[in-house]
Amino acid sequence: MGKKKYALIAGGLVCLALFGALYYLQGERDKPYTLSTFAMGSYIQQTVYGKGGEEAAAQAAQEIGALENRISWRREHSDIALLNASAGNGPVPMDPATESLLETALEVGEKSGGAFDVTIAPVSRLWDFDENPRLPETGELAAARALVDYRQLALTPQGVSLPEGMAVDLGAAGKGAACDKALAVYREAGLAGGVAAAGGSVGLYGKKPGGSLWQVSVRDPWGAGSVGVLALEEGFVSTSGSYEKTFQQDGVTYHHLIDPKTGYPAESGLVSVTVCSGSGALSDCLSTACFVLGEEKSLPLLESFSAQALFIHEDGSIACTPGLEEAFTPHSPGDLAADKP
Numbered sequence: 001m002g003k004k005k006y007a008l009i010a011g012g013l014v015c016l017a018l019f020g021a022l023y024y025l026q027g028e029r030d031k032p033y034t035l036s037t038f039a040m041g042s043y044i045q046q047t048v049y050g051k052g053g054e055e056a057a058a059q060a061a062q063e064i065g066a067l068e069n070r071i072s073w074r075r076e077h078s079d080i081a082l083l084n085a086s087a088g089n090g091p092v093p094m095d096p097a098t099e100s101l102l103e104t105a106l107e108v109g110e111k112s113g114g115a116f117d118v119t120i121a122p123v124s125r126l127w128d129f130d131e132n133p134r135l136p137e138t139g140e141l142a143a144a145r146a147l148v149d150y151r152q153l154a155l156t157p158q159g160v161s162l163p164e165g166m167a168v169d170l171g172a173a174g175k176g177a178a179c180d181k182a183l184a185v186y187r188e189a190g191l192a193g194g195v196a197a198a199g200g201s202v203g204l205y206g207k208k209p210g211g212s213l214w215q216v217s218v219r220d221p222w223g224a225g226s227v228g229v230l231a232l233e234e235g236f237v238s239t240s241g242s243y244e245k246t247f248q249q250d251g252v253t254y255h256h257l258i259d260p261k262t263g264y265p266a267e268s269g270l271v272s273v274t275v276c277s278g279s280g281a282l283s284d285c286l287s288t289a290c291f292v293l294g295e296e297k298s299l300p301l302l303e304s305f306s307a308q309a310l311f312i313h314e315d316g317s318i319a320c321t322p323g324l325e326e327a328f329t330p331h332s333p334g335d336l337a338a339d340k341p
């Protein structure tokens with residue numbers, strides 16, 4: 001064999017090794033890192049891609065815990081616990097991030113005509129869906145309902161204030177805000193891609209390895225599976241469903257999505273609403289608002305926020321706003337009908 005031949009073979013081997021190493025590195029980069037933690041009464045599930053993923057996921061989990069400590073009315077020293085404890089006693093200064101979350105909640109309150117009301121606490125505490133669900137008496141419910149009015153929550157340069165007896169519950173926004181937090185961490189860390197899921201809210205960041213769209217399953221309200229899949233770019237998805245937290249009394253099923261006008265679980269003909277928008281907190285607030293409003297009244301609200309939604313009706317029918325029609329692939333309608341009561 002001549003020298004040239006050896007050189008060619010050696011060159012070929014070097015190329016092969018290089019390709020192999022590159023292929024391996026690409027594989028390493030595409031390998032997801034997953035982390036499951038618990039906060040806000042839910043599992044927080046993260047799947048991240050790219051260098052620094054493990055550290056970013058740990059930081060996001062830590063920051064979501066810190067967020068809960070600031071916004072949960074159950075946490076003794078949270079901004080919201082202090083606000084509720086000071087109702088009637090003037091403004092309470094708080095973290096600008098909490099204020100901005102309250103601002104989003106108020107905006108959804110206004111544009112939904114009060115179907116979303118962040119001052120729902122006096123009523124939601126009576127139902128106590130998270131700990132000891134019970135059917136409140138009509139008298140106590142009427143008294144509590146009189147204390148629900150988002151227009152009385154004042155954001156001023158001196159802080160946030162509430163009239164006496166009123167209280168804030170950010171339960172409808174917290175998990176979406178947690179997704180906002182996670183994605184901010186992923187962006188800061190320069191990750192290639194990542195998904196953060198907190199209860200019914202999901203944040204989709206960057207690109208999936210290979211560049212295909214993210215796939216988000218829409219849960220079947222009547223079964224353990226899904227009704228179909230949404231194929232989406234970066235953004236946020238939140239679902240509110242009446243199956244999520246329920247109890248039964250005297251043959252009636254009660255759920256945790258309250259119509260502030262009645263104080264009772266909303267009856268809008270829907271069993272679930274999934275909202276997609278560019279903000280986690282907004283998607284979360286909107287999914288609750290849309291559930292209370294029903295499909296028809298939700299449409300102008302969604303449009304005002306450039307958000308999209310998928311509605312599942314009590315009769316099993318599914319409807320999407322035009323922006324989601326192409327993104328949604330339903331499973332065969334027969335499957336869904338089989339699960340329905």
Ligand code: ADP
Pocket residue numbers: 115116117118120124129169170171172173175199200201239240241244245256257258259260284287288292
């Ligand atoms: P989940 O907590 O299951 O993710 P949601 O995001 O839809 O569901 O929020 C439901 C929570 O929001 C309730 O547990 C309650 O704390 C609060 N809530 C219920 N009804 C309303 C409403 N009309 N406006 C604002 N908050 C509400």
Ligand code: MG
Pocket residue numbers: 171172173238239240283284285286287288
């Ligand atoms: Mg919500």
